[in-house]
Amino acid sequence: MSAVSSLRSEDRFLCSICLDVFTDPVSIPCGHNFCKNCITQYWDMNQRCQCPMCKKMFKTRPELHVNTFISEVVAQFRREVQQKASSSSSEQQAAKPGEVPCDICTGTRLKALKSCLVCQESYCQTHLEPHLTKKGLKRHQLIEAVENLEGRMCKKHDKPLELFCKNDQTCVCVLCSVLDHKNHEFVPLREEYEGKKAELEKTEAEIQQMIQKRRLKIQQVKESVKMSKCAADRQKAEGVQVFTALKESVDRGLKELIKEIEDKQETTEKQAEGLIKDLEQEISELKKRSSEVEQLSHFEDHLHLLQSFSSLKAAQPTKDWTEVSIRPPSYEGTVVRAVDQLEETLRKLMKKKLPEAELKKVQQYAVDVTLDPDTANPYLILSDDGKQVYHSDVKKKLPDNPKRFTRYCNILGKQSFSSGRFYFEVQVKGKTKWDLGVARESINRRGKIPLSPQNGFWTVWLRNGNEYNTLDDTEVPLCLQPGPEKVGVFVDYEEGLVSFYDVGAAALIYSFTGCSFTHKLHPYFSPCSNDGGKNSAPLIICPVNQTESINKSCLMN
Missing domain, CATH: 4.10.240 (CD2-Gal4)
Structure with missing residues (x-):
């Protein structure tokens, strides 16, 4: 048992008058115990018999007898304290650097357990004993061992x-x-200490909360960096794909240009070779005729010369080569035409590749959207999984709900968005009319509802099987031939952007820009009336395939 534990157990054996361990303990009729000498002196000084503890009065002074039981217990307690103090002192170690040493120890200074503010000294367990047992020293104020007692x-x-x-x-x-x-105004140090400690605990809690918030922010930043890296990797991959296609087109155009030029040059060379061959043939014939002429010129036979001359002259080559020449092929405009053709090829390629890249970019913000039955018009039928909706001719009896559309065959998604970006896809295949987009949570759901941004709607729609429109500041007809089978809807809340995509063609249908969103937005759907079965196909919220591959890529990175 430590000295502090001994001090706590010692309270049971202290005389309330001398505040020391009982000496000759006696019990008085009210049941309280005192040192025999202490209670006797107390009654002598007060000249009346009263219990110092409970103030009970006695008519006559009680006869005092030593309580042998308490006396034996006190004696046993004293022996135990001395034994344990002795045992503990032998187990103590020398004070280590940073620990408070005992001021009384000589030689090896042991670790101090307590410091006395009155004596201005610190004590190890052995030298602390007098402060725990002696009457005068027990009134001194002990604190945990500290250095610099002068500062207290x-x-x-x-x-x-x-x-x-x-x-x-x-x-x-x-x-x-x-x-x-x-x-x-003064308060005891302990009271102020408790108050300041409570403030420190509150401050510590606030600091820990701030630390937690910053750790969360670090996590968010790391997540943003991770998402940015995924986006950068995707952009690089798309860039490599697009520029590889561009490079292949350029290389192919260059090869075609070189081949065209080389083909022209080859044709010219073959033409020249033919002319050269003809000329060489005639040169050969002329040389032969020259030899014959020379021989004939040496004949002295008049008759033979005259007879041979006419035949020799008639056999001469008659072709006129004056106007014959090789015209080099014209290359003027060849490179220009090749570049123009290349530009047209690249334009077609970009028209195909860039929308694909843009669609992939927005598909990474895909969210899981389900239909909200509490908003569904009573004529609408929903699938069990909340992913499909179509119009029936039977009106269901539903509880009156301020969220429900009552006039038009509309329904909202359960999910709402008030920040960030989100994207979802809807199959419209087989339908002759439909509405799709997003709407403010606060829209009118009971009366006539023009689908305009001023009324809280950002939508596109189909009518009569092939008439696509949207309503911005004015109604905007959309030329979509063939029409989409699946429509993607993308929203950037902070940028004020709502875009619609033909997923199959990877083409942009229409974009609302410069929007100012201040309310929650919900996905908006209307399968429209079924027109006697002509428009019975459902609107189907589809999973976004691109999202799965993107998430896997991010996880791998």
Whole structure:
């Protein structure tokens, strides 16, 4: 048992008059116990028989007898305290760096357990014993062992700092409270300590909360960086794909241009080779004729020369080569035409590739949307999974609900969005009319509802099987041939953007820009009336295939 534990158990054996362990303990009729000498002196000084504890009066002074049982217990207690103190002192170790050493120890200084504000010294367990047992020392104020005890004393009055001045927010001694801080408000140090400790605990809780918020922010930043990396990787992959296609087109155009030029050059060379061959053939014939002429010129036979001359002259080549030439092929405009053709090819390629890349970009914000039955017009039928809706000719009896559309065959998604970006896809295949988009949570659901942004609707719609329109500032006809089988809806809340896509063609249908969103937005659907079965196909909220591949890519990274 430690000295502190001994002190707590010792309270049962203290005389309330001398505040020391019982000496010759006696019991008086009210049941309280005192040292025999203490109670005797108390009655002698007060000249009346009264219990110091409960104030009970006795008509006659009781005869005092030593309570042998308490006396034996006290004696046993004293022996145990001495034995345990001795045992504990032998187990103590020398004070380590940073620990408070005992001021009384000589040689090896043991670790101090308590410091006395009155004695201004710190004590190990052995040297602390007098403060725990001796009557005069027990009244001293003990605290946990600390260094710099001088700092706990008033420098002006050399008294312990026991009070806290509320006015000056400083620790003072008893004399300070009546001399230097007169009329100030004081509280015991412990009371102020408890208050300040409570403030510290509150501050600590606030700090921990701030730390948690910053850790959460770090996590959000890391998540943003992760998402940014995923987006960057996708953009790089799309860029590589697009520019690879561009490079292939350029290389192909260059090859075709070079082949065209080389083909022209080859044709020219073959033409020249033919002419050269003909000319060489005639040169050969002329050389042969020249030889014959030379031989004939040496004949002296008049008759033979005249007879041979006419035949020789008739056999001469007659072709006129004056106007014959090889015209180099014209290359003027060849490169220009090739570049124009390449531009047209690239334009077609970009028209196909860039919308695909844009669609993939918005598909990464896909969300899970389900239909809200509480908003459904009574003529609408929903699937069990909340992903399909169509119009029936039978009106259901439903409870009156302020959220429900009553005039038009409309329904909202359960999910609402007031920040960020989101995207969903809806199959419209087989329908002759429908409405799709997003709507403010606060829209009118009972009366006539023009589907305009001013009324809280951002939508596109189909009528008569092939008439696509939207309503911005004015009605805008949309040329969609062929029409989409699946429509994607993308919203960027902060940017004020609502875009619609033909998913199959990876083409942009229409965009609302510069919108100012201040309310929650819900996905908006209307399968419209079934027109006797012509428009009976449901609107189907579809899973976004691109989302799954993107998420896997992010997880792998």
